[in-house]
Amino acid sequence: MHTIHTLSELRAALAGAPNTAFVxxxxxxxxxxxxLIRQARAAGGAPVVASIFVNRLQFAPHEDFDxxxxxxxxxxQLLQEAGCDLLFAPSERELYPEPQGYKVQPPSELxxxxxxxxxxxxxTGVCTVxxxxxxxxxxxxxxxxxxxYQQLMVIRRMVxxxxxxxxxxxGETTRADDGxxxxxxxxxxxxxxxxxxxxxxxxxxxxxxxxxxxxxxxxAIEAEAMQALSARGWAPDYVAIRRRKDLALPSxxxxxxxxxxxxxxxxRLGTTRLIDNLELTP
Numbered sequence: 001m002h003t004i005h006t007l008s009e010l011r012a013a014l015a016g017a018p019n020t021a022f023v024x025x026x027x028x029x030x031x032x033x034x035x036l037i038r039q040a041r042a043a044g045g046a047p048v049v050a051s052i053f054v055n056r057l058q059f060a061p062h063e064d065f066d067x068x069x070x071x072x073x074x075x076x077q078l079l080q081e082a083g084c085d086l087l088f089a090p091s092e093r094e095l096y097p098e099p100q101g102y103k104v105q106p107p108s109e110l111x112x113x114x115x116x117x118x119x120x121x122x123x124t125g126v127c128t129v130x131x132x133x134x135x136x137x138x139x140x141x142x143x144x145x146x147x148x149y150q151q152l153m154v155i156r157r158m159v160x161x162x163x164x165x166x167x168x169x170x171g172e173t174t175r176a177d178d179g180x181x182x183x184x185x186x187x188x189x190x191x192x193x194x195x196x197x198x199x200x201x202x203x204x205x206x207x208x209x210x211x212x213x214x215x216x217x218x219x220a221i222e223a224e225a226m227q228a229l230s231a232r233g234w235a236p237d238y239v240a241i242r243r244r245k246d247l248a249l250p251s252x253x254x255x256x257x258x259x260x261x262x263x264x265x266x267x268r269l270g271t272t273r274l275i276d277n278l279e280l281t282p
Contacts, residue, residue: 001080003087003245007095007136008115010088014049014137021045022139024130027052028069028184030173034082039171042260047085049137053095057103058125069187088137095132106154110247114264115150115275118237123154130155132282134166141260142166147173147181149264153247172249174279175201181276188272199232206237207263211280218250229267236267244279 004010014020021040025033033050038050052075059065072089104127110116111123134142142150146161156168174182179201180194189197203225210221218241225239243250244260264277 001076001084001087003076003089005089005091006246008089010136011088011106013086014047017047018140019044019046020137021048021141021143022133023048023050023143024133025050025052025075026054026068026184027075028071028187029075029078030174030182030184030186032145032147032171032182034078035174036145036171037079037082037084039169040141040143042085043141043143043169045139045141048083049086049088049139050079050084051088051137053088053090053092053129053132053133055098055125055129056092056096056133057128058143060119060121063119064185069184070189088133095129099129104131104158106158110150110155110157113150113240113247114240114242115266120264123151126151127154127158131158131162133159134164139148139166141169143169143171146170146279147183147276149262150234150247177204181274183274185272185274187190189271193270193272196232197274198230199229200267200269200274200276201278203229203239204265204276205264206243208278209281211241211261224267229265234267234269236265237261239265241280272279 004120006015021043023036023040037050054068056065076087103124106123106127116123144155146152152170159166159168180197180198181201207221207225215221222239222241226236229236241261241263244262250261260275261280263280266275
């Protein structure tokens with residue numbers, strides 16, 4: 001595997017590549033990221049390119065940009081073992097040689113709800129860096145994890161509306177044996193918090209079971225789940241049952257079980273904010 005740090009070197013390395021597959025990351029990799037690399041390879045990606053870049057534009061001033069773990073040497077070794085062909089690891093000055101005045105503003109009906117409501121500007125930062133990376137790498141396929149469900153939908157919509165010739169593949173969420181969704185931020189958890197963290201995925205499963213059992217009072221189910229998390233010491237931002245196709249509130253037709261739904265949640269345990277989701281099949 002080659003590691004490249006500049007745009008000019010990357011473009012030279014990828015010149016003429018017909019089936020480039022791309023997995024953008026912020027580093028501090030875990031098995032979830034590596035599964036995306038393997039999926040890119042299995043889908044016929046040649047070469048498979050990963051990027052590692054901690055994107056300042058998607059962090060609010062009070063968030064963990066400065067303390068976000070940077071583990072480039074370890075990450076490069078893991079990527080090589082997973083079958084990655086090329087790692088693009090630009091510096092901030094390389095990717096943003098001047099302040100990024102041009103930004104991608106996704107539509108509010110998708111980007112200002114759920115995560116976007118609690119992290120204003122987050123998806124503008126995500127779309128801006130992803131579009132920039134797409135322009136640099138020019139992949140035919142890009143793979144994003146479903147754990148960041150809303151992010152995956154925002155990027156898919158951006159690709160569709162801007163007519164980018166890129167197929168977007170959503171990789172299934174990788175979980176620990178106890179069900180906790182793997183995340184780079186899990187490393188922030190204390191031992192006691194790590195033991196408690198599985199409650200989030202169990203709460204989502206409880207919501208799914210309630211819907212599968214025929215309940216359609218979605219607002220009440222959400223409120224019960226929020227209360228259950230709060231009772232265990234969590235600070236939940238949301239537990240939300242939404243339509244999978246657009247993350248809109250379910251309509252009366254959806255409430256009859258005629259459309260596929262997803263339940264999404266974000267909650268803080270101690271100082272660590274965790275997100276998770278579960279697709280529901282009627």
